[in-house]
Amino acid sequence: MAYSDKVLDHYENPRNVGTFENDDEAVGTGMVGAPACGDVMRLQIKVNDQGIIEDACFKTYGCGSAIASSSLVTEWVKGKTLDDAAQIKNSQIAEELALPPVKIHCSVLAEDAIKAAISDYKAKHQG
Amino acid sequence: MKKPIYLDYSATTPVDPRVAKLMCSYLTPDDGLFGNAASRSHQYGWDAEDAIDTARKHVANLINANPKEIVWTSGATESDNLAIKGVAEFYAKKGKHIITSKTEHKAVLDTCRNLERFGYDVTYLEPKSDGLIDLNELEAAMREDTILVSIMHVNNEIGVIQDIPSIGKLCRARKILFHVDAAQSAGKTPIDVEAMNIDLLSLSAHKIYGPKGIGALYVRRKPRVRLEAQMHGGGHERGMRSGTLATHQIVGMGEAFRLAAEELEQDYAHALKLRERLLKGVSDIEENYINGDMERRVPHNLNISFNYVEGESLMMALNELAVSSGSACTSASLEPSYVLRALGRSDELAHSSIRFSFGRFTTEADIDRAIELLHQKIDKLRSLSPLWDMYKDGVDLSTVQWTAH
Amino acid sequence: MIYLDHNATTPLDPRVLKAMLPWLQDRYGNPSSRHALGRQAKAALELAREQVAALVNAHPSQVIFTSGGTEANNLALKGRAMAPGRLQVSAIEHASLLGPARAMQREGWQLDRLPVDSQGMLDIEAAVASLNDETRLVSLMWANNETGAIQPVAAMAECCRSRGIVMHSDAVQAAGKIPVDFASSGVQLLSLSAHKIYGPKGVGALVVDKSLELLPLLDGGGQERNRRGGTENIPAIVGFGLAAELARLELPQRSLQLEHLRGRLEQQLAQQLPQAVIFSSGIARLPNTVFLAIPGLDGETLIMAMDREGIALSSGSACGSAQNEPSPVLRAMGVATELAQGAIRISLGKDNTEQDIDRLVAGLCTQVQTLQGMAAATAW
Numbered sequence: 001m002a003y004s005d006k007v008l009d010h011y012e013n014p015r016n017v018g019t020f021e022n023d024d025e026a027v028g029t030g031m032v033g034a035p036a037c038g039d040v041m042r043l044q045i046k047v048n049d050q051g052i053i054e055d056a057c058f059k060t061y062g063c064g065s066a067i068a069s070s071s072l073v074t075e076w077v078k079g080k081t082l083d084d085a086a087q088i089k090n091s092q093i094a095e096e097l098a099l100p101p102v103k104i105h106c107s108v109l110a111e112d113a114i115k116a117a118i119s120d121y122k123a124k125h126q127g
Numbered sequence: 128m129k130k131p132i133y134l135d136y137s138a139t140t141p142v143d144p145r146v147a148k149l150m151c152s153y154l155t156p157d158d159g160l161f162g163n164a165a166s167r168s169h170q171y172g173w174d175a176e177d178a179i180d181t182a183r184k185h186v187a188n189l190i191n192a193n194p195k196e197i198v199w200t201s202g203a204t205e206s207d208n209l210a211i212k213g214v215a216e217f218y219a220k221k222g223k224h225i226i227t228s229k230t231e232h233k234a235v236l237d238t239c240r241n242l243e244r245f246g247y248d249v250t251y252l253e254p255k256s257d258g259l260i261d262l263n264e265l266e267a268a269m270r271e272d273t274i275l276v277s278i279m280h281v282n283n284e285i286g287v288i289q290d291i292p293s294i295g296k297l298c299r300a301r302k303i304l305f306h307v308d309a310a311q312s313a314g315k316t317p318i319d320v321e322a323m324n325i326d327l328l329s330l331s332a333h334k335i336y337g338p339k340g341i342g343a344l345y346v347r348r349k350p351r352v353r354l355e356a357q358m359h360g361g362g363h364e365r366g367m368r369s370g371t372l373a374t375h376q377i378v379g380m381g382e383a384f385r386l387a388a389e390e391l392e393q394d395y396a397h398a399l400k401l402r403e404r405l406l407k408g409v410s411d412i413e414e415n416y417i418n419g420d421m422e423r424r425v426p427h428n429l430n431i432s433f434n435y436v437e438g439e440s441l442m443m444a445l446n447e448l449a450v451s452s453g454s455a456c457t458s459a460s461l462e463p464s465y466v467l468r469a470l471g472r473s474d475e476l477a478h479s480s481i482r483f484s485f486g487r488f489t490t491e492a493d494i495d496r497a498i499e500l501l502h503q504k505i506d507k508l509r510s511l512s513p514l515w516d517m518y519k520d521g522v523d524l525s526t527v528q529w530t531a532h
Numbered sequence: 533m534i535y536l537d538h539n540a541t542t543p544l545d546p547r548v549l550k551a552m553l554p555w556l557q558d559r560y561g562n563p564s565s566r567h568a569l570g571r572q573a574k575a576a577l578e579l580a581r582e583q584v585a586a587l588v589n590a591h592p593s594q595v596i597f598t599s600g601g602t603e604a605n606n607l608a609l610k611g612r613a614m615a616p617g618r619l620q621v622s623a624i625e626h627a628s629l630l631g632p633a634r635a636m637q638r639e640g641w642q643l644d645r646l647p648v649d650s651q652g653m654l655d656i657e658a659a660v661a662s663l664n665d666e667t668r669l670v671s672l673m674w675a676n677n678e679t680g681a682i683q684p685v686a687a688m689a690e691c692c693r694s695r696g697i698v699m700h701s702d703a704v705q706a707a708g709k710i711p712v713d714f715a716s717s718g719v720q721l722l723s724l725s726a727h728k729i730y731g732p733k734g735v736g737a738l739v740v741d742k743s744l745e746l747l748p749l750l751d752g753g754g755q756e757r758n759r760r761g762g763t764e765n766i767p768a769i770v771g772f773g774l775a776a777e778l779a780r781l782e783l784p785q786r787s788l789q790l791e792h793l794r795g796r797l798e799q800q801l802a803q804q805l806p807q808a809v810i811f812s813s814g815i816a817r818l819p820n821t822v823f824l825a826i827p828g829l830d831g832e833t834l835i836m837a838m839d840r841e842g843i844a845l846s847s848g849s850a851c852g853s854a855q856n857e858p859s860p861v862l863r864a865m866g867v868a869t870e871l872a873q874g875a876i877r878i879s880l881g882k883d884n885t886e887q888d889i890d891r892l893v894a895g896l897c898t899q900v901q902t903l904q905g906m907a908a909a910t911a912w
Binding site: 131133135138139140141142144147150151154155156159161162163165166168169170171172200201202203204205207208232233234235236237238240241331333338339340341356357358359360361362369370371372373374375376442446448449450451 | 533535540541542543544546552553556557558560561562564565566567568569570598599600601602603605606626627628629630631632634635725727732733735749750751752753761762763764765766767768832835836839845846847849883
């Protein structure tokens with residue numbers, strides 16, 4: 001299977017690998033996927049007082065496309081408001097990385113990870 | 128591009144240069160050896176026939192058979208199809224029950240599935256967690272209407288060696304025909320169709336330094352095994368398999384088998400040394416699981432699962448190595464290996480398995496480089512893996528509620 | 533040694549061998565493997581598919597590689613044997629077509645032969661008249677392996693198509709010798725072989741209309757889009773691909789050369805062996821094939837004598853040449869058994885020369901004289 005240059009680049013040099021303290025009030029964590037399906041993504045966002053995502057990081061268990069998809073979205077969400085970040089669509093991710101049809105689910109998972117991280121953050125700040 | 132280190136000998140092997148050289152003399156016009164073996168009216172045809180007879184002897188010799196018991200095919204897939212469908216159709220009046228195992232090659236499994244559509248009843252034995260068939264279960268599965276037992280000698284993914292002599296004895300005692308897929312074992316471990324009571328045996332050339340596109344089926348003459356032909360036409364191969372014989376391919380297979388017989392001990396010792404080196408080299412990588420029994424196993428195969436790294440990304444990281452995750456015939460799909468699942472491995476471990484298989488032309492330096500890369504890349508991927516973090520934090524992953532997708 | 537049995541098999545073109553060698557040696561990957569060596573093999577497989585498709589004006593996705601012409605013919609027929617019906621094949625088909633046809637007959641199919649005329653050409657009116665509602669499949673070879681007679685495939689295909697009948701054509705002997713156009717022919721299944729066009733033995737192809745359902749002959753592994761299991765024979769497939777490409781590019785020049793040589797041969801025969809009867813000479817034939825008989829002489833004996841002279845000929849199909857029976861093709865043409873016993877086939881190749889022809893005719897004349905002398909002496 002041939003990978004696109006962009007997938008290879010993110011895979012070889014993944015951006016923003018890491019972990020934020022889950023107890024931090026400013027952090028939202030999204031973990032999606034399942035080991036049995038072959039991919040698990042953990043995406044974390046750090047949100048400032050203005051509601052802007054200041055920082056993001058990830059760890060992913062999965063194929064090269066899954067790693068690249070999560071690496072890419074950590075770059076994309078940075079600087080965005082929560083609402084703007086929630087607008088990121090899997091099709092944009094797939095297009096940017098030139099994912100083949102069998103790998104579209106990786107971009108879907110990345111979109112789900114963003115949404116999960118945002119809702120985790122919102123849940124922390126309810127009331 | 129730098130040539131990757133080839134550690135995928137169970138998928139296919141390079142042709143031994145000695146084999147290639149001999150094949151060439153049957154391809155070029157220079158030696159005048161390109162004839163059609165079915166041409167009975169001139170020297171070209173006779174020369175081709177002689178060459179084919181010699182090759183037949185070499186193949187028969189490796190498995191202790193009579194040359195007359197060898198039928199040429201286009202490869203082990205065709206041999207498996209011919210053996211199973213050929214017996215099923217010929218002996219349909221005697222019975223329609225076949226026994227095989229869940230870890231057979233697709234050529235056997237797909238053929239059996241196809242027969243089920245035509246009213247045959249197939250029992251798929253579940254191997255034990257070491258990959259071996261439970262002989263008691265096999266015996267219990269045998270019935271009055273069982274016509275065939277088909278069990279592979281050596282598994283293509285995990286390299287375990289089935290207890291063929293005992294299975295052969297069980298079959299013979301009940302007059303059930305016994306077919307063995309030996310594509311992965313010929314030249315790797317001794318085969319004796321007499322001592323093992325084998326009635327039909329599938330062979331492939333390209334797994335033992337011969338060319339692709341040629342194989343053979345051993346069909347026992349005493350007591351005689353009958354087959355319904357699957358390829359009809361000019362009546363070649365005593366009516367069992369029609370089609371112009373590909374002389375150069377057959378000559379190549381013959382020479383590969385001759386060399387295999389001559390160098391079996393040497394090849395075995397070489398592979399064993401390499402496997403011990405590899406095993407020792409990776410033993411300090413945490414959370415590794417060897418798939419398949421370590422005692423009853425061919426020496427040129429090591430199948431390992433590395434927990435908490437995903438197989439495909441590991442393959443990608445190891446692009447300097449030509450290795451496979453699961454068998455080559457299924458690796459175009461993203462399903463976890465059905466063989467490892469049949470062994471009771473979790474999907475995660477099945478997903479993260481790598482098959483290393485090596486052979487005559489693999490060097491110690493190749494293995495050392497593989498060990499070095501494995502350490503590097505697994506470290507890198509685990510540093511990316513949320514599962515590895517959780518494992519290190521003492522989280523029991525089986526208790527985690529995963530989001531389905 | 534002069535080789536004049538190219539319809540049995542051809543020598544491998546040195547250019548084809550050169551293309552094959554790396555795939556036997558350094559590039560040994562299994563195309564199903566996902567590593568670099570596997571992908572390299574896969575790319576070669578797809579290139580060869582394009583080359584073979586181009587030879588017969590088909591789409592690459594319509595090409596299924598097989599182990600040869602026999603397997604292609606078996607797959608074409610048995611692949612369509614979903615439920616029994618009526619199968620009609622011409623009376624001059626090759627053993628590799630009759631074999632599966634008879635196997636289907638044992639499975640309950642009604643097998644009927646389509647007649648040919650005295651020139652060995654399908655009697656198309658009779659053939660069309662014999663089609664009925666039960667007819668599921670018709671098979672008519674593109675050109676006959678013994679006589680070289682070119683068959684009215686497109687005309688028959690049109691009649692089949694208008695009745696919703698699937699048609700197959702065995703083009704093993706025709707491809708590379710005359711233009712074969714799958715797309716415009718109207719047939720849905722077409723068999724090809726590499727070793728008749730200076731490619732290697734052990735590889736062939738079935739070209740299939742993609743809308744046609746086909747049951748695989750070989751189960752397992754899912755190769756060739758699930759229609760033919762088994763590790764692909766990459767070196768041979770690469771060889772087939774190049775042989776097909778060379779045949780396509782060189783076809784005009786090869787057929788001119790062959791027609792020239794055949795003209796020379798037939799002219800010399802007319803002068804020096806006027807008693808020789810050339811079969812199918814009144815219709816379009818493959819440019820390389822001359823099937824003839826000399827009344828009163830046994831073909832096998834003549835061929836053996838010629839072999840001692842260093843000239844390789846045959847009495848007809850290699851696949852039937854073990855039995856000493858007269859050619860079924862000639863029988864279907866209504867040729868008297870005595871004359872048919874005398875049949876010899878000369879099939880020329882692209883590397884034959886005028887000198888080869890001259891030596892052949894000289895050799896034939898000598899041997900015919902000797903044998904006739906012996907026959908006369910015995911009779912006396």
